[in-house]
Amino acid sequence: MSEKPKVAFYWCAACGGCDEAVVDLAEGILDVVAAVDIVLWPVAMDFKKADIEARPDKSILVSFINGSIRSSEQVEWVRLLRKKSQLVISFGTCAGGGGIPALANEFSREEILKYVYETCPSNVNESKVRPGPTPVAHNGDGSALTLPELHEQVRSLDQVVAVDYYLPGCPPTPKIIAAAVGALLSGKMPPPGTVLSPDKALCDECRRKDSKPADLSLAEFKRPHQMHIDPEKCLLAQGLLCMGGSTRSGCEALCPEGNMPCTGCFGPTSRVRDKGAKVVSAILSNIAADEPEAIDKILDTFPDPVGTLYRYGFSKAMLRRKQDD
Amino acid sequence: MADNTGNGQKTNGLPRIGFYICHCGSNIAGIIDVVAVAKFAETLPGVVVSREYKYMCSDPGQELIAQDIKEHKLERIVVASCSPNLHEETFRKAAQKGGLNPFYFQMVNIREHASWVHENKAAATLKAKDLCRAAIYRVRLHKALEKRRVPVNPDVLVVGGGIAGIHAALTLANAGKKVTLVEREATIGGHMAMFDKTFPTLDCAACILTPKMSAVKSHPNITLWTYSEVEKVDGYVGSYEVTVKRKPRYIKEDLCVGCMECIEACVFKEAKVPDAFNQGLSKRRPIYIDFPQATPKVVVIDPATCINVKTGKCKKTCVEACDRDAIDFTQKEEKVQLKVGTIVLATGFKPFDPKKSPHYGYGKYPGVFTALEIERLVNASGPTSGEVLTRDGRHPKAVGIIHCVGSRDEKTNKWCSRVCCMYSLKLAHLIKEHSGAEVYNFYIDMRAPGKAYEEFYEKLLSEGVHFIRGRVAEVTDWAMTKEEEGKLVLRVEDTLAGFVRRVPVDMVVLATGLVPQSDAGDVRRVFNIGCGKEGFFQERHPKLAPVNTFTDGVFIAGACQAPKDIPDTVAQAGAAAAEALALVDAGFVELEPNTSYVLEEECCGCKNCIPLCPYTAISFDETKKKADINEVLCKGCGVCAAACPSGSIVQNLFEDAEIYSEIEGVLAR
Structure with missing residues (x-):
């Protein structure tokens, strides 16, 4: 065995896009592979839990963990990796703030399970079987099935184990991954807890910035499919809910470059504790109406407030989650 | 313990x-x-x-x-x-x-x-x-902060040349301060100059006002700019930069002595333009002077009616008549910059437009007058030299005065205009004195709460003026009896007697209330102050800071704040002057440190904060592409800090960490 540093990749409640992002390093991945030994990467390589359990504590230099945490299995895995790793890097916005899966916190666990296993129109489940840690007799051969327990709440990685660094993004862009890996291998890491992306909002990198007027006076919120989007003009000024002003930069304004508004996947800057509350203050203070009825009329065009404002960070929101009655 | x-x-x-x-x-x-x-x-x-x-x-x-x-x-x-x-x-x-x-x-x-x-x-x-x-x-999270001091420019701007502005300017000038008094009309004097007498003493308004007007003109510490308007105010308490628009009056002010020979010489042999000072009851020429004691005593040429200004083709007989070469048709509008430390706003009121209460027939029946028109009619230098005459030249035998027109009225204005009861009593006295007519006052309540006011009411009661308690329903020329023919009939429920009366008169006087100036909204934006829902300027505190505004260094006096009579106006003008003096004589202002500042490195330049600041303290630095907060203008309201989407504005004493720890503390039970 070589003496190259050991690196692990793991996924929790995620879509797989973060692993794809590692592959997106393209030829860059060869440099990484040359410099390190990958000891775990479920999406690409065949390692078992026992392999990791067999390793000495702290023997892995860094574990990159993506996805949010919502099952007993995920908790076991991230605790194990924490124990075996010198550094844990939260990889991507689901690990960082709960991501899209955290929008499940808008519903109670019971509501979710009831719908998915019982009331969903495409289901046939007359005996109302629900999978879980309690063994359930399988319909066919009588063998018992268990599944990890689904938690009440979808959590970010740092709500379960200590996290050393964060790579934001849905997924993190090759540029910030490469920069992080480079810093890591050269030993030039910033203070622990740092999000490895500029702590400035995205407007800073957006070439449409100069076309943003000082006074927006928003009279209506529009969604991208409802209009022809001017490819040069500030998207917010066009009535699109662009989150650039409240979102950390580092992606080089990929979405605005692609003529789509920023949805906020890099999360808030370090100075903002609750992104949704912040955007409410920021954007809504710019709507054109003064009278309650007129304000309501404009707000009616604001699509899915929680899903829009907390799209990637609901686990970190002060709103927390819905509880069972 | x-x-x-x-x-x-x-x-x-x-x-x-x-x-x-x-x-x-x-x-x-x-x-x-x-x-x-x-x-x-x-x-x-x-x-x-x-x-x-x-x-x-x-x-x-x-x-x-x-x-x-x-x-x-x-x-x-x-x-x-x-x-x-x-x-x-x-x-x-x-x-x-x-x-x-x-x-x-x-x-x-x-x-x-x-x-x-x-x-x-x-x-x-x-x-x-x-x-x-x-x-x-x-x-625990508090930080050590320092109060900052900024110097106060000792010069003062007074806006509005009515009695409030005149009194404030004189008070400040007498204290040795340099004052610039800006008035938009051609003369100072305001509404008070149009009044004949003042209640309750029946002093001649001109006799007590004109000495003060001349004092303003001759005071070495006062610069008087009439026919001028403040267009823009920049800066902050202690250091305001004011842009004043000086309209051309086509007269060299320093040369004109007010001999008025040019007026006589005007090619308009007949005066054809309604005279605004006389409420349109008389006519003037395109070159005119508002009234004999106008200050400055300088004529003015009205560009809307002067043939030479309009077409350049006139014999210019006025120029020939002026032996001082004071007429100058080349004058152009000028913008003058001014630096002052404090500002007193005394922009006054406007009388309620009685056409908004059409049931009283103003503009429909020639016999219906406003109170201000009557002021001019009973004035010796007015259009009728003091004779009370209807528009068709008749001597009225009976006159009805309707109180609360545009005041205390759900349909128009809810507020009491405070002065109408008393001026109606005064006009009742003057009309009776000048014409011998029977005078009827139609009132809702008689409001006489000032010094010697109730006594004045008593005096009027004993003079044989009639008082009928009730809000007049309408003024009509529809006669029901022979006696009513050719008369104006006031229909009113006499709430003391308990029946509906019809009172035929020859002349109706509408005691119109006081409303904000039509452009009060623009003015308050120029000076960055607030107004109440009715449009009068908002004082900082209704009891304890009645002449202060929410903008430091800007004070308000007189009827621009709310309807008030002359004694209250003068008292308030004195108070506003004293508040300005207090700032000037302190020499500096201390600024609360609870201001906001931009984290320059972190600001992404999204400009979200800029339109939100109610004190226009935030500007956008085009070279740095960052927001910049002027600490002196910032009042620490926190709007920008709350609205900065990337959390790059911090407010001293209200930092996020401080507020969150306070919330945690209150919930930690």
Whole structure:
């Protein structure tokens, strides 16, 4: 065995896009592979839990963990990796703030399970079987099935184990991954807890910035499919809910470059504790109406407030989650 | 006094906090168990001294804080007592006396927020504990802040040349300050110059006003700019930069002596233009002077009607007539810059437009007049030389005065205009004196609350003027009897007699109320002050800061703030002048440090904050592409800090961390 540093990749409640992002390093991945030994990467390589359990504590230099945490299995895995790793890097916005899966916190666990296993129109489940840690007799051969327990709440990685660094993004862009890996291998890491992306909002990198007027006076919120989007003009000024002003930069304004508004996947800057509350203050203070009825009329065009404002960070929101009655 | 000091608690690196709870006599201690709160506070991390005391705001109370700071090496102070509005400054000073930065202090209002509003003692005590815990959590994060001083330019701008502006300007000038008085009309004097007599003394308005007008003109400390308007105000208290638009009057002011020969010489042999000063009851020429005592006594050419200004083709007989070469058709509008430290706004009112109450027939029946028209009619230098005549030249035998036109009326304005009852009495007296007509006053209530006002009402009652209590329903020329033919009939329910009357008269006087100037909204935006929903300028506090505004260094006086009579206007003008003087003579203003600032490195330049600042303190630095907050203009309202989407604006004393720790503290039970 070589003496190259050991690196692990793991996924929790995620879509797989973060692993794809590692592959997106393209030829860059060869440099990484040359410099390190990958000891775990479920999406690409065949390692078992026992392999990791067999390793000495702290023997892995860094574990990159993506996805949010919502099952007993995920908790076991991230605790194990924490124990075996010198550094844990939260990889991507689901690990960082709960991501899209955290929008499940808008519903109670019971509501979710009831719908998915019982009331969903495409289901046939007359005996109302629900999978879980309690063994359930399988319909066919009588063998018992268990599944990890689904938690009440979808959590970010740092709500379960200590996290050393964060790579934001849905997924993190090759540029910030490469920069992080480079810093890591050269030993030039910033203070622990740092999000490895500029702590400035995205407007800073957006070439449409100069076309943003000082006074927006928003009279209506529009969604991208409802209009022809001017490819040069500030998207917010066009009535699109662009989150650039409240979102950390580092992606080089990929979405605005692609003529789509920023949805906020890099999360808030370090100075903002609750992104949704912040955007409410920021954007809504710019709507054109003064009278309650007129304000309501404009707000009616604001699509899915929680899903829009907390799209990637609901686990970190002060709103927390819905509880069972 | 229970002595809970020196509990020996280790602060584990937290700042050492002194906590004090005030009994406020029984105001607080009557409901809240102050001893229990003090004992509770003592258990909180960082608290090394916790005391309760009868009156923390007393000298011994303040001394206690100063002593403890020295003795116990306190680094933070929390006082739980009344509203910060009352004593925050007191306790900050006490902390400072003890050698601490005054902003290492937090006040908890357990009187207005707890003891005064609750009856349940146990619950109120619990709430007080929560509030105190919040302050103790928060104060740990406080930072040392410094008050900044900015110098005050001693020059003053007075806007509006009515009696309020005149009085304020003279007061300031007499105190040795340089004053610029800007008036948009061609003469100062305002509405008071149009009045014939003043109530209740029946002093001749001109006799008491014109000496003050000449004093303004001749005062070495006053620069008088008539026919001028303030267009733009930049800067902040102590250092305002004002742009004044000076309209061309086509007359060289320094050469004209007001001989008026040019007026006689005008090619218009006949005066054809309605004379605004006389409310359109007489005509003037395109070159004119408002009234004989106009100040400055300089004629003015009306560009809308002067043939030469309009077409350039006129014999210019006026120019020939002027032996001083004072007429100058080449004059152009000028923009003049002015630097002042303080501003007094005295832009006055406008009379209610009676056409908005069409049932009184103004503009429909020639016999219906406004009160201001009657002022001109009874005036010796007015259009009829003081004779009370209807528009068709008849001597009225009966005159009805309708009170509360455009006042106390759900359909128009709800407010009482305060002066109409009294001026109606005055006009009743003058009409009777000048014409011998029977005069009927139709009133809702007689409001005579000023000095010698009720006595004036008594006098009128004894003069044989008729008083009918009731709001007039309509004025009509529809006669029901022979006596009513050719007359104007006032239909009114006499609420004292209990039946509906029809009173035929020859002349109707509408006691129109006072409303804000039509452009009051624009004016208040120029000066960045607020207004109430009716449009009058908003004072900072209705009782305790009646001439201050929410913009430091801008004061208001007279009817621009609310309807008021001459004595109140003059008193307010004096007060506004005194407030301006207080700033000027202090020489500097101290700025509260609870201002916001932009984290320059972090600001992404999204401009979100810029339109939101109610004090226009934020500008966009085009070279740096960053927002910039002018600390002197910032009032610490926090709007920008809340609205900055990337959290790159911080407000001193209200940093996010401080607010969150306060919330955590209040919820930590």
